[in-house]
Amino acid sequence: MTNLAHRTILLTGAGRANGIGQATIRALLAAGADRVVATVRAPGQLATLQGEHPGRIDEVVIDLTNATAIAALPAQTGPIHVLINNAGVFTADTALGEGEGEAMWAVNYLAPKRLVRAYASSLAQGAVVNVNSVAGLINFPICAVYSDTKAALHSLTVAQRRELHSQGTQVLGVYPGPIETDMAKGVPFPTTAPAVVAEAIVAALQENTLEVFPDPMAQQIAAAVIQDRQALERSFWPAAATA
Numbered sequence: 229m230t231n232l233a234h235r236t237i238l239l240t241g242a243g244r245a246n247g248i249g250q251a252t253i254r255a256l257l258a259a260g261a262d263r264v265v266a267t268v269r270a271p272g273q274l275a276t277l278q279g280e281h282p283g284r285i286d287e288v289v290i291d292l293t294n295a296t297a298i299a300a301l302p303a304q305t306g307p308i309h310v311l312i313n314n315a316g317v318f319t320a321d322t323a324l325g326e327g328e329g330e331a332m333w334a335v336n337y338l339a340p341k342r343l344v345r346a347y348a349s350s351l352a353q354g355a356v357v358n359v360n361s362v363a364g365l366i367n368f369p370i371c372a373v374y375s376d377t378k379a380a381l382h383s384l385t386v387a388q389r390r391e392l393h394s395q396g397t398q399v400l401g402v403y404p405g406p407i408e409t410d411m412a413k414g415v416p417f418p419t420t421a422p423a424v425v426a427e428a429i430v431a432a433l434q435e436n437t438l439e440v441f442p443d444p445m446a447q448q449i450a451a452a453v454i455q456d457r458q459a460l461e462r463s464f465w466p467a468a469a470t471a
């Protein structure tokens with residue numbers, strides 16, 4: 229997919245002024261997209277952005293854990309040419325802890341699966357963008373179950389790319405490292421501005437790229453995963469207990 233003009237784009241998780249979602253809407257409109265339909269959980273969260281771009285942003289209120297609401301969405305929005313699965317949930321559940329991350333599985337994995345299924349036919353010659361994470365490539369100690377859900381999203385992205393190939397749909401996986409949004413508040417790593425991710429998404433749509441690693445940490449991790457995944461995983465191990 230190279231041209232954003234005359235395309236209707238659906239982007240999920242646009243509720244936060246400092247999130248990747250609103251930064252991506254700004255970048256899409258600057259690149260010539262006609263109209264963005266953006267999902268939020270509470271009405272009115274897009275008022276400032278809509279004021280900046282009159283008539284070009286429609287707000288849809290939906291809880292993406294609700295499968296019935298997702299199935300009913302196409303009737304509400306009409307055909308969508310580019311679907312950007314950006315909404316995400318981050319909690320610190322661990323592999324051995326009791327928390328199983330139900331909300332993360334519902335929003336990070338099931339919602340992109342259900343949304344692509346719901347819009348599949350109108351995405352012909354268009355695009356799907358799944359906002360994943362480098363945590364989908366390597367399991368991070370601070371967010372083990374979040375990493376599981378993003379790894380599942382990575383696998384889903386590969387499958388969607390294969391199954392939508394014959395109808396000419398670009399399926400783009402986006403794998404950011406720590407980004408300066410509410411989600412990453414307090415993470416012990418340097419962060420990158422959301423606009424960097426937004427610009428990378430727009431460029432990847434225009435250039436028909438399959439995967440994008442938008443920031444320095446994402447690029448470093450991707451290179452290490454490709455070159456030496458086991459050494460990278462070992463570097464996250466705590467020191468062994470001494471007798």
Ligand SMILES: NC(=O)c1ccc[n+]([C@@H]2O[C@H](COP(=O)([O-])OP(=O)(O)OC[C@H]3O[C@@H](n4cnc5c(N)ncnc54)[C@H](OP(=O)(O)O)[C@@H]3O)[C@@H](O)[C@H]2O)c1
Nearest residue numbers: 241243247248269291292314315316361406407409411412
């Ligand atoms: N920030 C990072 O370091 C980082 C790194 C790698 C990948 N990512 C990914 O980037 C994407 C955007 O995250 P962000 O950093 O911009 O964080 P964010 O500002 O917290 O945005 C996440 C959005 O998802 C929405 N959302 C959560 N649960 C939902 C639900 N049940 N139904 C509908 N919407 C829901 C949130 O809505 P509310 O505003 O109502 O809570 C919020 O607007 C996520 O997929 C995230 O996993 C982020």
